[in-house]
Amino acid sequence: xTLLQVNNVTKRFGGLVANHEVSxxxxxxEVVGLIGPNGAGKTTLFNCIAGFHQLTSGSVIFDGEDIxxxxxxxxxxxxxxxxxxxxxxxGDLKVVENVMVGSFMRTSSRxxxxxxxxxxxxxxxxxDTAGEMMTELPVAAQKRVALATALASDPKLxxxxxxxxxxxxxxxxxxxxxxxxxxxxxxxxxLLTEHVLEMVMKLSHRVIVLESGRxxxxxxPAAVVKDPEVVRAYLGDHYVKRQKExxxx
Amino acid sequence: xxxxxxxxDFGDMPRSELWLAALALxxxxxxxxxxxxxxxxxxxxxxxxxxxxxxxxxxIGGYGGQVDLxxxxxxxxxxxxxxxxxxxxxxxxxxxxxxxxxxxxxxxxIIGYPLFRLKGHYFAIATIATSLVLKDLFEVWNxxxxxxxxxxxxxxxxxxxxxxxxREDYYYYYVILGMLLVGLxxxxxxxxSRLGYQLRAIKDNEHVARSxxxxxxxxxxxxxxxATAYVAMVGSFHACYNFNIEPEDTMSLDxxxxxxxxxxxxxxxxxxxxxIGAAILVPMKNYLGSWLGGQAGFAGMDLAMYGLIxxxxxxxxPRGVYGIVEAMRARRx
Numbered sequence: 270x271t272l273l274q275v276n277n278v279t280k281r282f283g284g285l286v287a288n289h290e291v292s293x294x295x296x297x298x299e300v301v302g303l304i305g306p307n308g309a310g311k312t313t314l315f316n317c318i319a320g321f322h323q324l325t326s327g328s329v330i331f332d333g334e335d336i337x338x339x340x341x342x343x344x345x346x347x348x349x350x351x352x353x354x355x356x357x358x359x360g361d362l363k364v365v366e367n368v369m370v371g372s373f374m375r376t377s378s379r380x381x382x383x384x385x386x387x388x389x390x391x392x393x394x395x396x397d398t399a400g401e402m403m404t405e406l407p408v409a410a411q412k413r414v415a416l417a418t419a420l421a422s423d424p425k426l427x428x429x430x431x432x433x434x435x436x437x438x439x440x441x442x443x444x445x446x447x448x449x450x451x452x453x454x455x456x457x458x459x460l461l462t463e464h465v466l467e468m469v470m471k472l473s474h475r476v477i478v479l480e481s482g483r484x485x486x487x488x489x490p491a492a493v494v495k496d497p498e499v500v501r502a503y504l505g506d507h508y509v510k511r512q513k514e515x516x517x518x
Numbered sequence: 519x520x521x522x523x524x525x526x527d528f529g530d531m532p533r534s535e536l537w538l539a540a541l542a543l544x545x546x547x548x549x550x551x552x553x554x555x556x557x558x559x560x561x562x563x564x565x566x567x568x569x570x571x572x573x574x575x576x577x578i579g580g581y582g583g584q585v586d587l588x589x590x591x592x593x594x595x596x597x598x599x600x601x602x603x604x605x606x607x608x609x610x611x612x613x614x615x616x617x618x619x620x621x622x623x624x625x626x627x628i629i630g631y632p633l634f635r636l637k638g639h640y641f642a643i644a645t646i647a648t649s650l651v652l653k654d655l656f657e658v659w660n661x662x663x664x665x666x667x668x669x670x671x672x673x674x675x676x677x678x679x680x681x682x683x684x685r686e687d688y689y690y691y692y693v694i695l696g697m698l699l700v701g702l703x704x705x706x707x708x709x710x711s712r713l714g715y716q717l718r719a720i721k722d723n724e725h726v727a728r729s730x731x732x733x734x735x736x737x738x739x740x741x742x743x744x745a746t747a748y749v750a751m752v753g754s755f756h757a758c759y760n761f762n763i764e765p766e767d768t769m770s771l772d773x774x775x776x777x778x779x780x781x782x783x784x785x786x787x788x789x790x791x792x793x794i795g796a797a798i799l800v801p802m803k804n805y806l807g808s809w810l811g812g813q814a815g816f817a818g819m820d821l822a823m824y825g826l827i828x829x830x831x832x833x834x835x836p837r838g839v840y841g842i843v844e845a846m847r848a849r850r851x
């Protein structure tokens with residue numbers, strides 16, 4: 270069943286077209302990757318879906334409801350959670366209290382919120398950091414806390430914006446495994462943007478490629494990386510030409 | 519019932535802090551029995567009043583990060599409601615105080631709804647403006663006595679608990695101390711409430727807060743209303759304690775700045791911060807300030823001193839005196 274439906278979304282900032290007529294869908298039990306070179310409009314598209322930007326035209330349907338005109342916090346309450354590219358550590362709250370802010374979306378009881386937060390932290394393997402301050406944690410752990418906070422709000426779909434950024438190889442492997450468990454065991458659909466292509470390729474059932482705000486390709490990861498349009502977008506015309514010449518020779 | 523449990527749950531505080539708080543409370547309860555001057559007693563009452571003002575400021579300014587420099591307008595609404603009701607309709611303090619709080623909270627919604635569209639310095643400046651406008655209005659409003667203000671007539675028989683009129687100051691002292699205790703317990707409950715956590719998340723990062731389903735604008739307005747209730751409550755007390763109120767001493771910018779400064783000096787965003795700040799600044803204002811202005815002949819020097827304190831705090835430890843304590847504790851671990 271379709272969970273998220275993005276219809277002809279266009280977002281313009283003055284004269285700059287950040288997204289142009291982008292359409293795609295995400296199913297209830299899918300992991301979809303959104304890739305594209307720098308400035309392709311991935312984060313803008315995320316912001317449009319999450320209600321942070323108002324669309325110039327087009328519509329977004331989530332879980333059968335038209336969310337085009339809703340505010341970001343209203344969209345969140347419907348079960349569409351997200352993480353941010355730049356994550357700010359808190360000075361005032363302990364790790365578990367940070368995660369509780371997520372679970373407070375579904376309950377007003379402190380006890381219940383704490384229980385959900387601890388359960389999610391256990392699931393993500395960061396239960397031992399519950400009593401620490403955010404600023405004391407390394408970046409990889411802070412990202413897990415951000416994930417935990419989003420998960421604690423019990424979402425149906427999780428938008429992940431560059432979760433792999435700034436992590437080393439082994440940390441990325443750990444993250445891939447973690448995201449697979451979030452999807453497999455908790456039944457959360459994932460839509461992720463990533464620079465680390467390896468991660469998108471391993472995780473995604475389907476990949477959507479953006480370039481200059483337009484969708485230029487969509488399909489299975491293995492097929493998409495061979496698409497000449499995608500290769501051109503990532504590596505430039507020269508590379509495609511040279512590859513052709515080599516193939517001819 | 520969970521709200522009540524949360525309010526009395528001090529389990530997340532370090533043991534040492536609770537011992538210190540208990541010691542401080544014992545001292546405060548015992549103080550009137552100790553030898554003291556009437557100036558000393560007045561200073562202690564002011565300290566308790568400013569602790570509560572500061573706690574109100576801290577609720578939205580410290581936990582919520584919304585710096586408000588217009589708290590005096592709510593002091594004024596509380597004070598004037600009590601005075602007007604007492605003078606015109608002979609209404610007892612314990613009835614006029616909640617009415618004053620309700621009126622102030624109502625006004626805070628009217629002010630808060632548009633003002634929370636602003637952020638940071640713009641919000642702070644706008645709060646100054648609304649407070650000054652209200653003060654100017656009161657100065658020309660004859661119903662409330664204009665610039666001359668109001669005087670509450672004495673009710674013959676004393677002590678009068680209904681109208682809060684006492685000959686000896688220690689009655690006032692215990693009334694405001696009781697208010698402080700109620701305020702502290704309520705604040706502890708607030709810290710543990712959903713809104714309390716959400717507000718701290720808003721202070722951290724509004725985008726993240728919104729992505730977690732928090733209606734940022736409405737949450738700020740709600741917290742602002744709670745903060746207002748604290749300030750207006752003490753404003754009502756102020757009217758009875760002083761017998762005499764005028765716009766200049768209940769609604770001035772000086773008062774607003776003093777309230778904000780005490781909370782910031784003690785430690786914005788912490789439970790004890792405003793009390794620590796008031797404990798330092800009120801005696802300093804009364805003793806050092808009056809000595810500098812009187813015998814030493816440097817009138818206005820105390821204001822320069824406040825400025826210096828704020829600069830030092832802002833540069834050295836933005837989280838105030840309590841922040842210094844926290845930093846030391848973190849280093850020891």
